[in-house]
Amino acid sequence: MTGHVTHATPSVERSERSATAETPLVRWLLIGVALAFLGLFLVVPLAAVFVEAFSKGAAAYFAAIREPMAMAAIRLTLIAAFSAVVLNTVFGLVAAWAIAKFDFIGKSVLITLIDLPFSVSPVVSGLIYVLLFGMQGLFGPWLVEHDIKIIFATPGIILATTFVTFPFVARELIPLMESQGHEEEEAAISLGASGWQTFWRVTLPNVKWGLLYGLILCNARAMGEFGAVSVVSGHVRGQTNTIPLHVEILYNEYQFAAAFAVASLLALLTLVTLGVKTLIEWKARQEATSPV
Amino acid sequence: MEGKTGSNQPGMKIEIKNITKRFGAFTALDNVSLDFPSGDLVALLGPSGCGKTTLLRIIAGMETPDSGEVLFDGEDATRRNVRERHVGLVFQHYALFRHMSVFENVAFGLRVRPREDRPSKEEIRERVHGLLKLVQLDGLAARYPTQLSGGQRQRVALARALAVQPKLLLLDEPFGALDAKVRKELRRWLRLLHDEIHITSIFVTHDQEEALEVADRVAVLNTGKLEQVGTPDDVYQRPANAFVYNFLGSGVRLAGCIKGGRLRVGSLTLDGAEASHREDQETVVYVRPHDFQVERSYDGATGIGAFVARVLPVGPVVRLELFRYDTAEFIEVELTRERFDELGLQPADIVRLKPKSARVFTEDYSI
Numbered sequence: 001m002t003g004h005v006t007h008a009t010p011s012v013e014r015s016e017r018s019a020t021a022e023t024p025l026v027r028w029l030l031i032g033v034a035l036a037f038l039g040l041f042l043v044v045p046l047a048a049v050f051v052e053a054f055s056k057g058a059a060a061y062f063a064a065i066r067e068p069m070a071m072a073a074i075r076l077t078l079i080a081a082f083s084a085v086v087l088n089t090v091f092g093l094v095a096a097w098a099i100a101k102f103d104f105i106g107k108s109v110l111i112t113l114i115d116l117p118f119s120v121s122p123v124v125s126g127l128i129y130v131l132l133f134g135m136q137g138l139f140g141p142w143l144v145e146h147d148i149k150i151i152f153a154t155p156g157i158i159l160a161t162t163f164v165t166f167p168f169v170a171r172e173l174i175p176l177m178e179s180q181g182h183e184e185e186e187a188a189i190s191l192g193a194s195g196w197q198t199f200w201r202v203t204l205p206n207v208k209w210g211l212l213y214g215l216i217l218c219n220a221r222a223m224g225e226f227g228a229v230s231v232v233s234g235h236v237r238g239q240t241n242t243i244p245l246h247v248e249i250l251y252n253e254y255q256f257a258a259a260f261a262v263a264s265l266l267a268l269l270t271l272v273t274l275g276v277k278t279l280i281e282w283k284a285r286q287e288a289t290s291p292v
Numbered sequence: 293m294e295g296k297t298g299s300n301q302p303g304m305k306i307e308i309k310n311i312t313k314r315f316g317a318f319t320a321l322d323n324v325s326l327d328f329p330s331g332d333l334v335a336l337l338g339p340s341g342c343g344k345t346t347l348l349r350i351i352a353g354m355e356t357p358d359s360g361e362v363l364f365d366g367e368d369a370t371r372r373n374v375r376e377r378h379v380g381l382v383f384q385h386y387a388l389f390r391h392m393s394v395f396e397n398v399a400f401g402l403r404v405r406p407r408e409d410r411p412s413k414e415e416i417r418e419r420v421h422g423l424l425k426l427v428q429l430d431g432l433a434a435r436y437p438t439q440l441s442g443g444q445r446q447r448v449a450l451a452r453a454l455a456v457q458p459k460l461l462l463l464d465e466p467f468g469a470l471d472a473k474v475r476k477e478l479r480r481w482l483r484l485l486h487d488e489i490h491i492t493s494i495f496v497t498h499d500q501e502e503a504l505e506v507a508d509r510v511a512v513l514n515t516g517k518l519e520q521v522g523t524p525d526d527v528y529q530r531p532a533n534a535f536v537y538n539f540l541g542s543g544v545r546l547a548g549c550i551k552g553g554r555l556r557v558g559s560l561t562l563d564g565a566e567a568s569h570r571e572d573q574e575t576v577v578y579v580r581p582h583d584f585q586v587e588r589s590y591d592g593a594t595g596i597g598a599f600v601a602r603v604l605p606v607g608p609v610v611r612l613e614l615f616r617y618d619t620a621e622f623i624e625v626e627l628t629r630e631r632f633d634e635l636g637l638q639p640a641d642i643v644r645l646k647p648k649s650a651r652v653f654t655e656d657y658s659i
Contacts, residue, residue: 183387186354189374190381191401191456201404205391287391
């Protein structure tokens with residue numbers, strides 16, 4: 001028996017490393033590179049934001065945030081982000097539903113169009129609206145005549161933000177809905193449910209985690225958007241400045257501590273988003289394996 | 293159970309009249325007419341792509357036919373909405389609402405009713421538990437679909453469909469996703485359940501054994517056409533054509549000829565020729581693998597000479613792969629284990645075959 005045991009030992013040691021695994025050196029090198037990269041490009045800048053923000057003490061930090069212009073920027077950012085999230089949720093659900101559950105002519109065109117804002121430069125996205133609704137734009141004269149302000153006003157900021165964050169919800173929902181098929185909806189309708197009941201009781205609960213995930217990403221991007229908003233905003237302090245625009249102004253005026261204090265709000269948002277996102281993923285995975 | 297499901301009529305009578313359905317260039321159903329008598333359990337049987345599921349979906353109202361009519365109890369229901377048809381649907385992959393418990397799944401059809409028709413909470417609870425008892429799942433009401441086995445899920449799906457008291461139950465490959473043993477159990481159980489509640493039921497299957505075992509009547513479809521409809525015995529014993537014959541069981545093809553009004557295969561004369569067959573016509577003769585009389589060879593015997601190429605014991609039967617001397621073809625015949633032991637056959641042994649019964653179809657086709 002002892003002979004057998006001594007024979008077995010080396011083979012056990014060898015089997016610790018499976019045939020497809022790398023050598024320890026390669027493994028640690030890869031992990032090291034990934035971690036160093038992560039630290040250099042993500043953790044250090046994030047920490048720097050907070051260090052700079054508090055460089056003149058906590059009192060200066062809160063003063064910079066409570067300053068009226070900063071508060072106005074925060075308010076506008078919240079309004080723009082909220083509007084964009086609501087609009088894109090409605091649009092995302094409708095588009096995903098149409099694409100996943102029906103076959104129609106132009107379906108692939110629609111799928112491509114949904115991705116458009118990802119491939120267009122945000123500055124161009126902003127310019128589109130200036131060209132459409134600006135004074136010299138296509139609808140400009142009509143808007144002036146009716147005293148409606150879009151460019152250099154809140155509606156323009158909402159439009160630009162919505163455009164830029166357009167794909168998040170739809171992109172998240174389309175593959176999910178496609179993988180779920182439409183048998184559950186067919187079953188619901190055959191049981192006498194109306195289209196509306198089917199949507200609220202069957203379709204929506206089935207995609208709720210994906211939807212929430214899309215909303216979170218959409219919201220994070222909406223709050224942080226700079227380029228497109230910058231073009232349509234006009235930078236009117238206290239009126240058309242969002243948080244990112246306000247940060248830029250403070251920075252350009254050499255108010256570094258104040259700039260970083262306001263910027264730290266966006267950094268916090270990032271952390272919260274990350275946390276919520278992880279929570280949702282964990283929840284969804286839990287539900288997939290063993291429901292509540 | 294009729295009292296519990298609240299319907300006095302056992303079920304609707306369904307008539308299908310000249311239904312044609314095309315998807316682009318593909319003809320899924322080509323002028324199909326078929327009756328489903330009230331209270332019967334009918335199987336739509338055919339290979340994949342034969343149009344059986346399309347027919348089921350047209351009856352359910354989820355597809356609209358290009359032409360033809362669907363009559364429910366004599367009334368035209370071709371354009372009727374799915375919701376207004378009052379059919380119970382059971383899907384191959386169950387289609388249970390994954391975020392709802394078993395109880396909520398079964399209660400769904402009752403909860404979505406307009407307020408004035410909606411039963412009270414107590415009534416719903418009573419009805420759901422009654423149905424769960426019927427499908428032998430009482431006690432699992434709080435579980436979620438992912439916590440159930442395939443067979444249990446399909447029974448929940450059935451209870452859910454029955455909860456709305458449908459006049460017609462449509463089952464699309466209901467046992468297709470289950471393993472062999474559960475499938476067998478569940479189909480016996482479905483038959484018993486149907487004997488109890490007598491609701492007109494139509495189920496789609498590609499499994500001939502399932503259709504023959506469960507159904508009152510079997511409708512065989514192929515490439516969008518109805519090939520034959522009849523009792524399981526009818527379609528098996530008296531197949532209308534070579535397709536039905538081959539689909540319901542394997543058949544050995546032999547070359548034959550009509551001589552003097554009799555069917556001749558090699559040196560053998562067989563029954564099975566019909567008046568419609570022309571004299572001297574070359575024809576294909578079908579014999580079921582178990583319909584061969586197998587003897588060890590001896591001189592002067594009439595029959596088909598062959599040697600044993602392979603012996604394949606499969607449970608209670610033994611399959612023999614034989615090589616025919618006269619035509620140099622392989623054929624497969626089936627023996628009971630008893631008869632096989634009696635003969636004591638080994639590979640390379642020489643045997644003689646006599647078909648015990650054979651079929652000839654005027655219109656032949658090639659597989």
